[in-house]
Amino acid sequence: MSDASRDTLISANENREMFDRIASTYDTANRAISLGLDIGWRRKTIEMLAPMEDGLYLDVGTGTGDLAMELLAHVPKAHVEAIDPSEKMLAVARDKALQLGVSRRPRFQNADALNLPMPNTLFDGIVCGFCFRNIEHRQRALSEMFRVMKPGGKLLILEATYPENILVRWGYKLYTPLVPLIGKLFGDGDAYSYLLDSIEDFPRRDAVTGMFRIAGFQGVSSTPLAMGTVSIFEGRKPT
Numbered sequence: 001m002s003d004a005s006r007d008t009l010i011s012a013n014e015n016r017e018m019f020d021r022i023a024s025t026y027d028t029a030n031r032a033i034s035l036g037l038d039i040g041w042r043r044k045t046i047e048m049l050a051p052m053e054d055g056l057y058l059d060v061g062t063g064t065g066d067l068a069m070e071l072l073a074h075v076p077k078a079h080v081e082a083i084d085p086s087e088k089m090l091a092v093a094r095d096k097a098l099q100l101g102v103s104r105r106p107r108f109q110n111a112d113a114l115n116l117p118m119p120n121t122l123f124d125g126i127v128c129g130f131c132f133r134n135i136e137h138r139q140r141a142l143s144e145m146f147r148v149m150k151p152g153g154k155l156l157i158l159e160a161t162y163p164e165n166i167l168v169r170w171g172y173k174l175y176t177p178l179v180p181l182i183g184k185l186f187g188d189g190d191a192y193s194y195l196l197d198s199i200e201d202f203p204r205r206d207a208v209t210g211m212f213r214i215a216g217f218q219g220v221s222s223t224p225l226a227m228g229t230v231s232i233f234e235g236r237k238p239t
C-alpha cells in the first residue's frame with residue numbers, strides 16, 4: 001500500500017489545466033506509453049458493456065473521445081453523450097469524430113462527473129476510461145453515475161491500476177521511469193510523472209469494488225488486464 005500521507009488528488013481546475021496542456025499530444029503519448037495496448041483495452045470495455053443498437057450511453061471523462069468512438073464502432077446507431085471539463089480535449093474529440101465520419105457522432109459536452117447535467121435514470125449504460133483516478137471525490141462521482149443510469153444499466157470503468165503481484169510490480173518499476181521521458185518527448189514530463197504517482201495512490205481493486213457497492217451497484221467485479229496494470233470495474237444498477 002502506498003504511504004497514507006501522500007495525496008496525489010488534484011482539484012478539478014488543476015486537472016482541467018493539465019489536460020488542456022497535453023490535449024494535442026495525448027493520443028500519441030498514450031499509444032506510445034501503452035505500447036498500443038490501450039486500443040484493445042477500450043475495445044474490451046465496450047464488449048463488456050454489450051451496448052444495444054438503439055441504446056443511450058454516457059462516456060464520462062471522454063477526453064479525446066476514443067471510448068465514445070469505440071462504442072459507436074460497435075453499435076453505429078447508438079446515441080452517445082460524452083462529457084469532459086477540458087475544452088481542449090473536447091476539441092480534439094470533436095475533430096476526430098468529424099474525420100472518422102462516424103454515422104452518428106457523440107454529443108460532446110463540457111461538464112464535470114461530480115455534477116452531471118442530466119436527469120435521473122436516463123442512460124442504458126455508462127463508460128469511463130482512465131478518468132475515475134483523476135476525480136477528486138470519487139464516491140460522489142459514482143453516486144452521480146448511479147443517479148443518471150436506468151435500472152438494469154451497466155457501469156464500466158477502465159482504469160490504470162498498481163499491480164498487486166510482487167513480480168509484476170518489479171517489472172512495472174523497471175518500465176515506469178520511461179513514462180515521464182516519453183511524456184517529455186511530447187512536451188510535458190510533469191503530467192506523466194503525476195500519472196505514475198496517481199496510479200500508485202489509486203485505491204486497490206477491492207477498495208474500488210467496495211465503492212461501487214456503497215454507491216448501490218450490484219454484480220460488482222473487477223477484471224485485471226495487462227497483468228493487473230489496468231483493470232475494468234463493472235457494476236449494474238438494480239432493476
Ligand SMILES: C[S@@+](CC[C@H](N)C(=O)[O-])C[C@H]1O[C@@H](n2cnc3c(N)ncnc32)[C@H](O)[C@@H]1O
Nearest residue numbers: 019061062063084086089112113129130131134
Ligand atoms: C486520461 S484522460 C482519459 C480520456 C479518455 N477517456 C481515454 O480513454 O483516453 C482523463 C480525462 O478525464 C477528464 N476529467 C478529469 N476530471 C474530471 C471530472 N471531474 N469529470 C469529468 N472528466 C474529468 C480529463 O479532463 C481528461 O480528459
